[in-house]
Amino acid sequence: MSLAMLFKTHWFQSLLAFFLVLGASFDAWSEARPERLLLATQEWRPYQYQENGQMKGPGIEKLKCIMRVMQQPYQLTMTDWDRAQILVEVGEQHGFFLASPNSFRSKYADYSASVMSQVWSWFSLSDSIDPQSEMFKDEVVVTAIFGSNKWFWLHKAGYRVEKKPRQSVTLVELLLSGEVGAVLANDFVMEEAIKSLGVSHRAITRKVMKEKPLGVYFSKKFTKQYPLFISEFNQAIAQCEER
Template identity: 65%
Template structure:
């Protein structure tokens, strides 16, 4: 687990009393290793997801601590209150039960990846008879379950996800285009062996716990205003 802390001095934009009421002393955000959006290199967190969040918090002059951990743990820690939020995340109803999403900081494209060019991913037969997979704890994994697909595998890395497909353990995987493409290159797999079918695009933002939003009612509005300056 990797942690980055940064203390930023306010330039007297807010009075001390107002600052104490509207802002946490230090914002605690959790994330996952999700190349190319965010990753670690020689112990340093990098990637456009990290850069976007840092930009917003720099505009806000908000001290923060970023923790890189497993994705399901990042969400659970936000739900129980040991973290204020998690990123980068797409919207779903399960997360909405305990957290509130910011305005988008990035975008992801969802696609089916398979070794067959004849699969009808939307057919009732495919949904009922073909085992599929997505990264465990991701919005895509819950989307598959919600929409009646046969999903029981729980891969926690893109490499493990692709291996399920390559080994024939699942008939197809649902993944983020940028993540899967980078993983295909990293694993040295031939693109010609894989068929890709676009599903949809999803905005990505920061989810803040409802408890945090209630405690600091102006924070999310200020975060969203700052986010617009970092696009």
């Protein structure tokens, strides 16, 4: 084979390799993001709620900031909390928010960095309760929002959980009626519920338990299809915190 033919063959192979790499790059870019991100959530005042057909609250505003930074089209669906998680597990939604991490959710979804934080506290009508005591666990009926991380935690820790409230105001009502002796709830959410019912804060006592992060869970199917998405999402969280 002549030198000219060798050069031509080498040039053709190099050009072919370049277009293959370029094509792969375009494919990778097209798969880097979904056309529209589908996220499910719950009405959880004051973090996120609907008013006059609009979704509002600090959780919604934080998510909007993240989507603006990423320039990512999105769609939010507000539904029951347990249904929001099931929709992600079966693949009908890409993720759910605001959520704290637990081992069950992590079986089918991957967790983002913390978007916001929350404080878990015990609320009761008596300041003498000891939620850590075995007597309390054996004798006092307690609850939390059904399907929440707190609700599952109570079950796992061995507390008597006999109610399945789906609204934060229901937690207050169960407490005031004596149907439960204590509830485990988010400080921010419980304060809003107490205020909305016109109940005096002095009537209900609070004992701080711990602080937990709140983030977004994305289905493992989604993160497998878009492996760079959570990293970019987390970077956008950091940028929104600086604003």
